Amino acid sequence: MQWKKTLGEMTPYKPGKSIKEVINQYQLEKVVKLASNENPYGPAPSAKKLLENGTFEIEMYPDGNASSLRKKVAQKLDVSESSLLFGGGSDEIIVMISRALLDSGKNTIIATPTFPQYAHNAKIDGAEIREVALVDGHHNLDGFLKAIDKDTAVIWLCSPNNPTGNLIPGEDLKSFLAKVPDTILVVMDEAYYEYITDPSHTNTIDLLKEYANLIVLRTFSKAYGLAAFRIGYAVGNPEVISNLNKVRSPFNVTSAGQALAEAAMDDDDFIEKCSLLNREQMQRFKKYANVNKLHIYDSEANFVLIEVPGNGDIASEKLLKQGIIVRSGEALGTPGYIRVTVGSEDQNTGFFSAFDSLLADVQLLK
Numbered sequence: 001m002q003w004k005k006t007l008g009e010m011t012p013y014k015p016g017k018s019i020k021e022v023i024n025q026y027q028l029e030k031v032v033k034l035a036s037n038e039n040p041y042g043p044a045p046s047a048k049k050l051l052e053n054g055t056f057e058i059e060m061y062p063d064g065n066a067s068s069l070r071k072k073v074a075q076k077l078d079v080s081e082s083s084l085l086f087g088g089g090s091d092e093i094i095v096m097i098s099r100a101l102l103d104s105g106k107n108t109i110i111a112t113p114t115f116p117q118y119a120h121n122a123k124i125d126g127a128e129i130r131e132v133a134l135v136d137g138h139h140n141l142d143g144f145l146k147a148i149d150k151d152t153a154v155i156w157l158c159s160p161n162n163p164t165g166n167l168i169p170g171e172d173l174k175s176f177l178a179k180v181p182d183t184i185l186v187v188m189d190e191a192y193y194e195y196i197t198d199p200s201h202t203n204t205i206d207l208l209k210e211y212a213n214l215i216v217l218r219t220f221s222k223a224y225g226l227a228a229f230r231i232g233y234a235v236g237n238p239e240v241i242s243n244l245n246k247v248r249s250p251f252n253v254t255s256a257g258q259a260l261a262e263a264a265m266d267d268d269d270f271i272e273k274c275s276l277l278n279r280e281q282m283q284r285f286k287k288y289a290n291v292n293k294l295h296i297y298d299s300e301a302n303f304v305l306i307e308v309p310g311n312g313d314i315a316s317e318k319l320l321k322q323g324i325i326v327r328s329g330e331a332l333g334t335p336g337y338i339r340v341t342v343g344s345e346d347q348n349t350g351f352f353s354a355f356d357s358l359l360a361d362v363q364l365l366k
């Protein structure tokens, strides 16, 4: 077979273990997954109710235009309907951007470490990837500017950044955008937007009026609790959106996903409550890290990147045996750390007690 050369250097995405796998592998009764930043409180009651009582025309293709959801999101964000593009998760929007703009001869600039799908897709599409190291978990935007040349087609920003959780301050973003040539698409991935509380954050949707080369990605997978239904979207200049729409597959977002996303949007209070609980629980992680003298990044999302004694792989394996699934920093470009989703109160208590025994092991070794 005549595969693209680049595939030889690639491996398929390796997700964290599922709850079922861990239960079977370690003969455990209860397993908590704090590995993929899903909402520990589930979707909004309004979405749950629709799933229980709603009927879907299962034999029919979905509305490829996602018209009803489009109208609702446009109203909520106060943007035109033609400013929106929906995808099977924002993951699929990343694929569309890469496919529409990147190929050999082009380059793309990303932070490192950041969400791996930007580089993954750029690689498949043959573009050169320019990585700019984070500084204390933050994007080094000056470094990004220096990496730009005439062949730069896409810049990926992730705020809060996965896996560190750090936010790009609004003022930094604005001065960055003012300096980036308008021939380069700047992608602002805001998968954790709903969790942000830092006042230095700026409303990126407002910036779209000023910068036609900016596109903002949001998702229903995280705070909205609909990860299983794969639905995310992009907000951008209608011309940009219209070009991306050319590479979208015709029925890319399921009927159930569209309907559930709409229903979930009817419960702003739920999202606010989840964000508040996340803040409260996040404080426990910060306190735990401080008490145990472990470094923790300043996260504005629903996960934390926390230092472990020794190696992240070994630490996450030890936690796994106690029924707690986390992501090893070794796999995320941050060795010596683990990334932990901020769970519910009980889940986090379970995590801390598992981590306590990990720390006790280290004491014994000393």
Ligand SMILES: *Cc1c(COP(=O)(O)O)cnc(C)c1O
Pocket (backbone or CB within 6 Å): 088, 089, 090, 091, 092, 115, 158, 161, 162, 189, 191, 218, 219, 220, 221, 222, 227, 230, 231, 232
């Ligand atoms: C989870 C995540 C996504 C993907 O979310 P989906 O909408 O489920 O595809 C995109 N970007 C970042 C930074 C994420 O953490």
